[in-house]
Amino acid sequence: MRKWILNLHLYGGLLCAPYLIIFGFSSLHFNHQFGFVDKTGDAVSWQAPLQMEAGADNDATAEAVRDHLGLFGWPLPWETKRDPGGNLQFKMERPGKTYTVQADFRAHVARVESRSKGFWAVLNSLHALGPVPNSRFAPWWSYYTELCTAFVVFAAASGIYLWMASKRERRAGMISLVCALLFSLGLVVYVIVRG
């Protein structure tokens, strides 16, 4: 039994190690707003044929244009506007890139300007990345997140079990655990009740 638990602790940890590092780094960024994370790259412009008709609804049309161009992400409704000629301009966000899309339905062409957010911003966006519209691959990250969340809970329980089962550092470990439990739980309760 102990060997099974140790192996699960060990190999589960190796599987989830990259996620833990990313989660740790992104959490630090949320608390300190590192300047090097939020840098955008130069704009890259391109255009593509757009063989589709404009819909009546701006948001639905923006999504249709996105799908037609093979892009993935969230069109921003508050950055979506239509000119008197019926053409649509919208901005779109996704982990790693921002887009400005001009859909010219008369000329049947879409002009796209994209800006890369860079490596660190992508790393940061993996903190809790869920499904991204029109992306088949991105949702797999949420399964990895689920796996790693379950592993962390298991690792905590199994880590205590493995430590208790071995006779090393029993006294110092027990003192550390009890003091830390009292302090941490006390702080959480105090912040909720008294703020």
Added chain:
Amino acid sequence: MYAFWRRIHLFTGLVLLVFVLMYFVTGYVMVHERWFGKRSSKDSSRTEALDLPPGISDAELSRYVQATFDVHGQAGAPEHRKDGSIRINYVCPGTAVQALIEPAGKQVTIKTKQYGFAGTANGLHRLKGYHGGWTYWVWSLMYDSASVALIVFAITGVILWYQSTTRHLPGWLCLAAGLGFTIAMILYLTLSK
């Protein structure tokens, strides 16, 4: 060296157990918000007379409103609005308070939103920043420690695995699977058009 890395791994885990678990559990509640009930709130509002000391600074104003009207939470920076009113937000897990001081400075309206379990979990997960009093400094320190601990767990865990096993192939496969998937996701998000 094995004993050294083992102690780092063990004691980091024992000391930061609650905070590390709290962030993963509250994160799970946030991701599966629908399972744990909506973050609807119970709202209340009250208006009070205000007698501000002359020449009060923004930091003193935040503390004055908190102390005078028994408002809890981490204070945000007072926002001086175009109409001359001042808005201050106070946040603690499960409760959000907005104090709106009217332009003449003689009256304050305090709106309170109280959230249930999901809202409290959300508040615990998002609470951060070295401001708002000693409680939040300590909280932020624990937050940073838990964040660093995750990186420490990963690095010391890999070292401990390598030093404690003789058959490395299964471990390399697990590490390669996690690392390969992560690199593939980063490349996908970075290089997709």
